[in-house]
Amino acid sequence: MGYRLSKIYTRTGDKGTTGLGDGSRVDKDSARIEAIGTVDELNCLIGVLITHNPPEEIAQLLTQIQHRLFDLGGELAVPGYQVVTNESIEALEQSLDQLNETLPPLKEFILPAGNILAASCHHARAVCRRAERRLTLLARQDQEQVNENALKYLNRLSDLLFVIARVLARQNGGEEVYWNKEV
Structure with a gap:
């Protein structure tokens, strides 16, 4: 494979537009670029989470998720292109089921806390x-095409991240922090 970037600054975005993978240009604040940027931000946060040294099994799972999120970003950068599949969703569901089996039923709301791993997750x-x-929002816009599996993937991923956070809160004798409406 050749070099993808030989020059980092191109000046092509100086007027508030950016190029998509199909060669078209869109405004930098378009719904498509907002979606791409937020998926990228999520991928970065998962990378930060991995640097906090979660258990190896979770680190491997999170790394796989990073690869799928990169795929999703690529999918969004080329309108009409689809790479997120049912198999990607099923893999998340299997991981979710396996990790959730180890947890007690949730009877209270929990705070996004517990330890650095859980809070980061x-x-x-x-x-x-x-x-x-x-x-x-992007899918709702008439002219935009969004893979239905991409929406399902993000929905399952948020559920999986919640379960992973619960698992991580219990690491090394830790516990979840329950919401107390009285405080």
């Missing part, structure tokens, strides 16, 4: 929900 979950909202 909750942060990623919140950004994942925003990415889902951005993608929903």
Whole structure:
């Protein structure tokens, strides 16, 4: 494969537009670029989470998710292109089921806290929900095409990140922090 970027600054975006993978140009604040940017932000947060050294099984899972999020960003950068599949969603569901089996039933709301790993995972979950909202907005626009599987993927991913946060909060004898409406 050749070099993807030989020159970092191109000046082509100086007037507030950016290029998509199909060669078209769109405004930098368009719904498509907002969705791409939020997926990228989510991917970055998952990278930060991995640097906090979660258990190896979770680190591997998060790395796989980073690759799929990169795929999703590429999909969004080429209107009409689809790469997120049912298999990607099923893989998340399998991981979700496996990790959730280890947890007690949730009877109270929990705060996005517990330890640095759990809080970082909750942060990623919140950004994942925003990415889902951005993608929903993009899909609602008549002229935009969005892969239905991409929306499902982000929905399952936010659920999985919630469960991972619960698992991580319990690491090394830790616990979840329950919401107390009295405080």
